[in-house]
Amino acid sequence: MIDPRRDRALYRQLADLLREQIDSGELPPGSPLPSETTLAQTHGLARPAVRQAIALLRAEGLVTTSRGYGTRVREQVERTPLELPASSFAIARMPSDAERLEHDLDDGVPVLEIQLPDGSTSVHPGDRIRLTRP
Amino acid sequence: MIDPRRDRALYRQLADLLREQIDSGELPPGSPLPSETTLAQTHGLARPAVRQAIALLRAEGLVTTSRGYGTRVREQVERTPLELPASSFAIARMPSDAERLEHDLDDGVPVLEIQLPDGSTSVHPGDRIRLTRP
DNA sequence: CAACATTTGTGCGTATGTATC
DNA sequence: TGATACATACGCACAAATGTT
Numbered sequence A, B: 001m002i003d004p005r006r007d008r009a010l011y012r013q014l015a016d017l018l019r020e021q022i023d024s025g026e027l028p029p030g031s032p033l034p035s036e037t038t039l040a041q042t043h044g045l046a047r048p049a050v051r052q053a054i055a056l057l058r059a060e061g062l063v064t065t066s067r068g069y070g071t072r073v074r075e076q077v078e079r080t081p082l083e084l085p086a087s088s089f090a091i092a093r094m095p096s097d098a099e100r101l102e103h104d105l106d107d108g109v110p111v112l113e114i115q116l117p118d119g120s121t122s123v124h125p126g127d128r129i130r131l132t133r134p
Numbered sequence C: 001c002a003a004c005a006t007t008t009g010t011g012c013g014t015a016t017g018t019a020t021c
Numbered sequence D: 001t002g003a004t005a006c007a008t009a010c011g012c013a014c015a016a017a018t019g020t021t
Helices: A010-024 A036-043 A047-059 A097-102 B010-024 B036-043 B047-059 B097-103
Strands: A063-066 A070-073 A080-083 A089-093 A111-115 A121-125 A129-132 B063-066 B070-073 B080-083 B089-093 B111-115 B121-125 B129-132
Touching: A010 A047, A036 A047, A047 A063, A097 B010, B010 B036, B010 B047, B036 B047, B047 B063, B097 B121
Parallel strands: A080 A129, B080 B129
Antiparallel strands: A063 A070, A089 A111, A089 B129, A111 A121, A129 B089, B063 B070, B089 B111, B111 B121
């Protein structure tokens, strides 16, 4: 239940509620969240607060939103194994706007950047790659 | 220059401008961005649009914001080398709410989760770790 | 220590545009 | 066509944290 007297922003409380429903399986992968209007009405919030809550979950990679369609719980895709080459290293970071477009990445999805000994780098979608070492 | 006739949201155009200034070094690490009010006035936007632009940059891990203090370009910390153990693998993902608290992670900072052959896992801050292989 | 100005956070309301079904 | 849903953008007000005076 969302309680204005609690010392936590209303949109964070709503995000907590939805996150629990996702983690518990009550909202399984692929299932739609209620519309922003519905969430606003059922919880007694204005739509901007609902949008802030959903934006939080998007940034955490838990849901994806499509305009005119709605917000759904993200489905995990199979991760392709990718071997980390010898004498090289990898870092995790968030993609730039351009990289997100190029690799068709959802919000809340990081990238793995691999730097080879020769100095060249490659960028890989963080939700489709599993970095391995034999 | 921000142009309402262009087919790109105003707050995205502002984010592009600021991102360029960060990438070019015009806004070096540690330097403060103009206040939201100032940005709104100088670019002819309302404050909500400015806040959306800064929220984008935060989600990309480019800036950090402190209430009552302002928004500054994120300073890159030294990345500690961490060897990916043999026969194990690593994935990059965004942290849960609890993990963000536990590791004191800023917005826009992913984590590296390492899974060992015995099934145990460890989680590491994505901005302080460089995954290596000898 | 208090008072103040500055800055970001939260929350509401309204309106219009655009994509999807 | 129409209904639904999300995106963008503006306005206002007050709260809370910070740094300075």
